[in-house]
Amino acid sequence: MNHSISQLFDLNGYSAIVTGGAMGIGKGIAIRLAEAGANVLIADIEDETEAEETMATIKALNVKSDYIKVDLRKIENVKLVVEKAISSFGDIHILVNNAGIFKYTAATEMSEELWDSTMNLNLKAMAFLSKEVANIMISKNHGGKIINISSVDSLKPTGNLAPYDASKGGVRMLTRSFAKELGKYGITVNDIAPGGVNTPGAAKMMGANVSAEQMAAMKAQTEQFLKSLPLQRMGEPEDIANAALFLASKASAYITGSTIIVDGGLLIL
Numbered sequence: 001m002n003h004s005i006s007q008l009f010d011l012n013g014y015s016a017i018v019t020g021g022a023m024g025i026g027k028g029i030a031i032r033l034a035e036a037g038a039n040v041l042i043a044d045i046e047d048e049t050e051a052e053e054t055m056a057t058i059k060a061l062n063v064k065s066d067y068i069k070v071d072l073r074k075i076e077n078v079k080l081v082v083e084k085a086i087s088s089f090g091d092i093h094i095l096v097n098n099a100g101i102f103k104y105t106a107a108t109e110m111s112e113e114l115w116d117s118t119m120n121l122n123l124k125a126m127a128f129l130s131k132e133v134a135n136i137m138i139s140k141n142h143g144g145k146i147i148n149i150s151s152v153d154s155l156k157p158t159g160n161l162a163p164y165d166a167s168k169g170g171v172r173m174l175t176r177s178f179a180k181e182l183g184k185y186g187i188t189v190n191d192i193a194p195g196g197v198n199t200p201g202a203a204k205m206m207g208a209n210v211s212a213e214q215m216a217a218m219k220a221q222t223e224q225f226l227k228s229l230p231l232q233r234m235g236e237p238e239d240i241a242n243a244a245l246f247l248a249s250k251a252s253a254y255i256t257g258s259t260i261i262v263d264g265g266l267l268i269l
């Protein structure tokens with residue numbers, strides 16, 4: 001149990017899957033885990049260009065990296081991701097369920113299609129990928145780390161995000177359910193709840209279906225909001241990646257079923 005600081009955070013010899021690892025928060029996490037020595041499989045719907053770029057950064061760190069192009073809203077693809085990780089690295093020790101979509105809609109106007117695609121990616125894919133990976137970790141008898149990306153919206157709704165908020169509330173409880181059952185196998189399951197983070201997805205959401213005038217108003221609102229936020233800035237993917245490294249490392253050995261809130265103080269406003 002007596003590890004040096006560098007041993008605590010050393011992921012050499014471990015293999016990880018990061019869903020949605022081509023861009024944004026997932027990319028930040030994939031690179032940080034690789035910096036600690038882990039091999040990383042990126043599972044993403046994004047075209048090869050973004051994923052290739054992330055993979056090149058990872059491979060330059062002298063670890064293995066691979067990519068599988070998948071739409072995780074389709075549950076049958078979950079098994080393909082696990083097969084790819086096993087064929088590329090031989091084992092899985094860390095799973096980061098990060099891929100998620102967030103689209104504004106008034107609760108009174110939400111479509112069944114948006115509800116289904118949000119739930120299928122944000123919650124169902126996470127549940128079934130966790131199931132597959134947990135079974136591998138159990139059969140190999142080496143424990144493991146499952147890290148789910150939830151949101152501050154799992155604790156407090158932003159507004160106009162009902163399907164998203166419901167999915168992220170589900171993530172929070174899914175994390176606790178899995179943690180309760182998997183602890184005896186040495187598998188920890190935790191989630192990270194980010195606040196506002198600068199990512200391509202967040203930029204797209206801000207700019208969706210708005211006029212230049214509305215955009216200017218939103219920018220002014222954001223500036224105002226950032227001034228009122230205790231840490232007075234947006235989060236960066238690296239902020240979330242640092243929490244993910246902690247949860248993937250030996251330093252978090254006695255933590256399971258927990259949420260790490262990484263929000264610059266948003267929830268204490």
Ligand SMILES: NC(=O)c1ccc[n+]([C@@H]2O[C@H](COP(=O)([O-])OP(=O)(O)OC[C@H]3O[C@@H](n4cnc5c(N)ncnc54)[C@H](O)[C@@H]3O)[C@@H](O)[C@H]2O)c1
Pocket residue numbers: 019020021022023024025026043044045046070071072073098099100101102121149150151152193194195196197198199200201202
């Ligand atoms: N950015 C924020 O402010 C913020 C805040 C709270 C929580 N989060 C959560 O963090 C996670 C990542 O968000 P982000 O801001 O980096 O998003 P992003 O849109 O910038 O990146 C998401 C990644 O997921 C991939 N992806 C999307 N749909 C997919 C699908 N069907 N199958 C496989 N991959 C798919 C995308 O190609 C992309 O690489 C999400 O779960 C999101 O809910 C983000």
